[in-house]
Amino acid sequence: MQFEPIDQFAQRRKNLQAIQALGYAAYPHKFDATSSIPQVIGKFQGRDAAELEAQPVSLRVAGRIVALRPHGKAAFLHLAGEGGRLQVYVKLDVVGTSAYEMFRLLDLGDFIGVEGSLFRTKTGELTIRAEKLAFLSKALLPLPEKWHGLADVEIRYRQRYLDLIANEKARDNFRKRALLIAELRRFFDGRRYIEVETPMMHSIAGGATARPFITHHNTYDVPLFLRVAPELFLKRLIVGGMDRVYEINRNFRNEGVGAKYNPEFTMLEFYQAYSDYRDLMDLTDELLASVALLLCGNTTVPFGEHMLDFGRIERLTMHEAIVRHWPPGPAPALTVDALQIAGAPLDIAKEFNDWAVVNGQPRIEVGPQSPDGEIIGQLFEAVAEPNLIQPTTIVDFPRELSPLSKCRADNPALAERFEIFAGGFEIANGYSELNDPEEQERRFQEQVAAGGDEAPKSVDEDYIRALAHGMPPTAGEGIGVDRLTMLLTDSRSIREVILFPLLRPLGSREEAGGPF
RNA sequence: GGGCCGCUAGCUCAAUGGUAGAGCAGUUGACUCUUAAUCAACGGGUUCCAGGUUCGAGUCCUGGGCGGCUCACCA
Structure with missing residues (x-):
């Protein structure tokens, strides 16, 4: 197994081995969190620094490291989970030397569990001061770029998990x-x-006019259609x-x-x-x-x-919608009555096509044999449908x-x-x-x-x-x-x-x- | 399938036809209240591919690939 970017992949693998060498399991089985990150934020967002100090709140949360700001013997990081973000403060003299050694081997994207109590930083952000750290899982591949996020639409669709992390x-x-x-x-x-x-599998593809996907059932040896409706x-x-x-x-x-x-x-x-x-x-x-x-x-x-x-x-008849959105070009102005005269839609469609040619719009495909109703439907799609915003x-x-x-x-x-x-x-x-x-x-x-x-x-x-x-x-x-x-x-x-x-x-x- | 646009470092983007660059990410070091952390140093490239023009092509030309938007069929 190897994925681009190769150098970062190799480095993270090395870090994982080093974490194992410190006695941590590479892929531990569970972490008992007391609350989810959104729960913590929802419940304690209103507490100020004094309240958190007077009545200490101890809890355990888990998540993915999505931001990391090390400062030598201390560090700030953000954990993401269930759509929320919570800041964590890790300090060497609080977590101890051995946990901090493991902490230094963590990369952006890794999963950890944190036990500690809530406080507010000097900028006022609700933060958990880590007392214990649990290594939970390694990201061998880096997160999407942090400034611009993940913008490439193809990657957003093909690797939706990255889209969900980043956006x-x-x-x-x-x-x-x-x-x-x-x-x-x-x-x-x-x-x-x-x-x-x-x-979902039909032997006759009915209920709508549409081309079906065809598959086959072995035991009965029959063709089947994925349903169109x-x-x-x-x-x-x-x-x-x-x-x-x-x-x-x-x-x-x-x-x-x-x-x-x-x-x-x-x-x-x-x-x-x-x-x-x-x-x-x-x-x-x-x-x-x-x-x-x-x-x-x-x-x-x-x-x-x-x-x-x-x-x-709003409710409109199809005829009213055509009249309302009739382009100003083709004369004369259209009325609902005119549309309903037998045989009239064909002439109206011709007028529309003359206008469409001049204005570079797609034409309607009709012939003398087309029933009035079909022409009305096409006029509606060409004239009214794109304008039905409300x-x-x-x-x-x-x-x-x-x-x-x-x-x-x-x-x-x-x-x-x-x-x-x-x-x-x-x-x-x-x-x-x-x-x-x-x-x-x-x-x-x-x-x-x-x-x-x-x-x-x-x-x-x-x-x-x-x-x-x-x-x-x-x-x-x-x-x-x-x-x-x-x-x-x-x-x-x-x-x-x-x-x-x-x-x-x-x-x-x-x-x-x-x-x- | 047609039209338009795009493809340069892992990511986001620069570079009159003249030595391929920046920020982020990464590596090493410093740093015990930061939040785009900061500071110092370092590594990183088949400029989508194949031809062509040229003294010289990321740049111009031809063909191809992949993608996006859009039009036509379809909800």
Whole structure:
């Protein structure tokens, strides 16, 4: 075993041997701390020097040495643990010659345990005066550079442990993520929901249009797909009488990687019987306000240059959103009525494309055969979506874009569906679930017939049978947990909120293009 | 896959086409209230790789590698 930087690695190994030679175990098994570092700070931050002297506080703490300032026969150091830092004062004539000899062999990054009592230095910092020192573990490799910290994004993602040591923002993002997930569970558990786990390996990749990862099961000798969505299984549970279910788990989509996309991502999906999409919109407004308040202390949270207000989520129809964000270029000004005339979206898309060419924006790909609903969807994505910075619920999706949704009774061209956008991207998608088995079978058959990488290869007959057994009117929704975490931690990239995001394995390009 | 940007000591970064440097980290020494501790000394380089231009290339040119951002598919 040998790692760069080699000279420092060798030096630290030598120091470890010297510590062993003094009679210390190289890798002792445990240390009985009386409190964690944040506990010490939380409990005694308020005590002044006189109080600490009058009523001495003796304790044992352990942590990693993250700063070391030796002064000959005494030294100051900082121990880090559980996200906190505590200063330690080590003095030769207090700890004794033999402990101090070991202390001199310690390096930045090593773990030690300290027993002693609290005092305040002349600058007022709460500090533990070491009376006994325990060697706990050696860092054979140095910590990241202390001034600039760890800035290299690739190392931050590939060696996340270093990021967590060096960057408080990283620690805080993942603490908040855990808090968010705990709050999601509390929120649904308190509303008579049951948390379930459904298969990650599917024999038919259904529930969303996305390219799946393919794997293989040996004993059954069958291909399996990592799930792209849990939707069809959760609705089977509704058929089974579990009227309120939710699942927080991973989905896998064999598609792009980018600032908002990781091939495996965490989704909250929940289904509520005897409800429609409007009920879920109200529920989600409540949910978002409550998690923002919990994580950020306020329903208004900073995101880049913006302040996102999760306390007041505006609702717009897709048509209204297009009209509102219609660029000033293409004339004439657009109206909601104009968008709804049959056949009109194609001409409007052409106007947009003329404008896009002049202004160097990406064009919309439409043809004379494209249904109005599809064009509306594309116009929305091009014109409105990037501008939906404030949390906004979009309703009235074209039915063509919503194969698993019920349509509106008063307008069959529109689905009973909504999506919530914030920060310029989608974070939630919900609808009144289609529970007519014949209609569902017809739509599945269309999907399979249309083909393509993203379509299921066969109809999920068992799901149709389940619907045939009867599913109550139900509304369902998915919320992207990673993306919601991004918004609540002011993170520009999904990689800031996934501990180990997928990166290209080092050296993988050399083998690329092999068997194909 | 396209476009833009980057790659110099372990880390963060300098260096008109003219002897590759600084701070931190490291090593040695001094120092019993420091906190970017201080002071003194020392070691550390295939300037991403391969070609080319040139008397001379970290710098200019061509090709390649790796990474970031971004656009397209995707939540």
